[in-house]
Amino acid sequence: MAVKCKKCEKFYKNKEGANCFICGVNKHMECDVMFHSSKAKHPFTCDMTLLAIQNNHLFFICESCQDAKTNPKSNSVEYVNNELTQKLNEILKKVLQLEEKIEEKGVNTKGEKIESTQMSYAKVVKIDLKNGRSSKNINAMEKVRNSIDPQKLQASDMRSTPNGGVTFKCQVEKEQDIEAEIKKKLGSNFDVKINEQRKPSLRIYGLYDDKNLSSQTLEDMIRTQNSSLIQKTNSLYVKKVTGRKNNTNVKTIWIDCDVDVYRNLTQAKAINIGWSRCNVVDGINPMRCYKCSRYAHKGSVCNKPEECCPKCSKNHLLTNHNDEIHGEEKKCINCLDANEKFNLKMDTNHAVWDKTCKIYQLKHRKLMNSIIPEN
Ligand SMILES: [Zn+2]
Ligand SMILES: [Zn+2]
Ligand SMILES: [Zn+2]
Ligand SMILES: [Zn+2]
Ligand SMILES: [Zn+2]
Ligand SMILES: [Zn+2]
Known part of the structure; x- marks a missing residue:
């Protein structure tokens, strides 16, 4: 249905309008809508809206609301801040609902069924422009979409990365074949990286072990004592074993495993190891920098000038945190960042891993979705 724009007085079509993030009124994008995110300067199609919600970029604000928010003389700044916080919470809720719906239907966002067994040998392909941000005139996603045949690479789930590249999943087994095909189609302007799809992780706790069993022994015990849950062909790898602080004979085990094993063990909730019945919980954790406590990069490549404690957000590493010196009050740097960036009022009195x-919930959810199909 066509809607009349109050500014230009022309009728505009659905796809030329957008609902304001704050007042919810449908406005003519050409005349009236400010895109809060610089990444969102295009009209939204259904797919793009979904993508924008998933990537947390969906912040278009109509001109009058934008004025109210940025004009210091206005009294509505407070009001707009509260509205924004409320809207963010609604969006978070909607993301969860959308994901639940997707799960119900057993399809991914493109409507294709994903076989869970395929995921066990999936590769993640990352394509970046060679000159990084400087070559803004090349659109990597468009280029990939136009030149690479997804059927040939058995590719799906393409996403854009913050620095203008793309990632997608790919089911072709040999890395050389993938790389050759991409180089042939894209030419030499792009860097191609191929990684194994990250495996799901589990945390198993409550094992009594006073002999300090090796990782290999533990793996064998887990397999043989829980053979109804773990097939011989399934992969399972013990990556870390720790003892409890007050009793080091009580162990916690972290494992990486196949999606099937992850599903079986989390459903079973407990497994047998030695004489112990051990609890099993999800162990998937988004990558977080140990220096600055932000997500999505490692400490070795951190470019923040200062260390930031994940507990109190003061300038020191977690290993140097001391309640007596730095206080017991918790402060989450990631919520502080988001509050500042989006003018929100989210609670910040917690540790980053809370x-x-x-x-954390957004990052964890996103990671879960990328590791476990139809989650
Ligand atoms: Zn207009
Ligand atoms: Zn508005
Ligand atoms: Zn960092
Ligand atoms: Zn601290
Ligand atoms: Zn937080
Ligand atoms: Zn803002």
Whole structure:
């Protein structure tokens, strides 16, 4: 249905309008809508809206609301801040609902069925422009979409990366074949990296072990004592074993495994190891920098000038945190960042790894979706 724009007085079509993030009114994008995110300067199609919500970029604000928010003389700044916080929470809720819907239907966002067994040998392909941000005139996603045949690479789930590249999943087994095909089609302007799809992780706790069993022994015990849950062909790898602080004979085990094993063990909730019945919980954790406590990069490539404690967000590493010196009050740097960036008022009095942290929840959810199909 066509809607009349109050500014230009022309009728505009659905796809030329957008609902304001704050007032919810449908406005003519050409005349009236400010895109809060610089990444979102295009009209939204259904798919793009979904992508924008998933990537947390969906912040278009109509001109009058934008004025109210940025004009210091206006009294509505407070009001707009509260509205923004509320809207963010609604969006978070919607993302969860959308994902639940997707799960119900057993399809991914493109409507194709994903076989869970395929995921066990999936590769993640990352394509970046060679000159990085400087070559803005080349659109990597468009280029990939136009030149690479997804059927040939058995590719799916293409996403854009913050620095203008793309990632997608690919089911071709040999890395050389993937790389050759991409180089042939894209030419030499792009860097191509291929990684194994990250495996799901589990945390198994409550094992009594006073002999300090090796990782290999533990793996064998887990396999033989739980053979109804783990097939011989399944991969399972013990990556870390720790002892409890007050009793080092009580161990916690971290494993990486296939999606099937992850599903079976989390459903079973407990497994047998030696004489112990051990609890099993999800162990998937988004990558977080040990220096600055932000997500999606490692400490070895961190470019933040200062260390930031994940507990109190003061300038020191977690290993140097001391309640007596730095205080017991917790402060989450990721929520502080988000509040500043989006003018929100999210609670910040928690550690960055707190399960109630909205940013942790988003990152964890996103990672779960990329590791476990139809989650
Ligand atoms: Zn207009
Ligand atoms: Zn508005
Ligand atoms: Zn960092
Ligand atoms: Zn601290
Ligand atoms: Zn803002
Ligand atoms: Zn937080």
